[in-house]
Amino acid sequence: MRYRDRLDAAALKRYANALNSRARAVGTSGTLDADALRGVILDSGGRCGWCGVSLMDVDFEVDHIASLHRGGDNAPANLAATCITCNRQKGDQHPARFARQKRAQGSDTALVRRVLAEHGADDAGVQLGLFDETPPPRRVLGLDAPSDDDDAPGSPPPYRW
Template identity: 35%
Template structure:
């Protein structure tokens, strides 16, 4: 294990680390197991400490879970910060962990998916529209925030008949130029219609729909 620049900034001895009030030091020399790594003032080689912790975890995972739980209770913000940093730095490992958890807990995974869908109906619908767009090879994407911006711009009224669409169940997102006719999935091609107008419009060309409604001669 090679030293990095951060290690070179550490005190060079245990005594210097204690005097400086820090919990690690770096001698540049290998420990008795051959690790060239920082050392804890109270626990020795950091690499050996990690390996011992991993061995304890696999031999007694319940004890490790209880230890982690207590650390979280003692300082939840610090634990959350470290976890967030690790997730950002290790996206592939994080995805592998998620995959293993899903495979080991299929029922819990389905329940969590259902709960998430109930809490985030607009995100669910945005994902559905994105899948439809990808299947048709349409360009563009949009988010829940984009839909909210369109609602504000339309003053929470149907773009066609002007009825209120404040209730989520009373509105639907419409592709102005339908995907099947080459329309995009960008926010600029979206409008909010009441459920009735959206059913009537369906996948019609916007000009044909306007003529049908008597708005063009």
């Protein structure tokens, strides 16, 4: 709650609309409004969901835990505030694969624990196999297609606390 007063309703709306535009561009359902986005940000506690670094006074991004063109959507449960470094590193990887990387690097955030719990070690291989397929062509409207990261810079811009 201590972050709420620092959040800008207009900026939240712009960011949510940008996320919705990207979801529509890849044919994924789900819409996000400013309040839901605020909830995602507040749920982070001001820390990167993947590595736990503080997001105070730095640019951060909203990561699709399952990326949009892998069937993820804009539901709050599929969104996490993350540092830009983690969002770039994760790219289009399966969330369980990335969670395992983060765990190996010593991260034990709630998001890492949740993803590892949802994709237990036993089925991770199957899940990851599916995600190893070549992704479908990107359909990015009017944007320079970023490398392999659907949350790459361009749109929407990083949000600042």
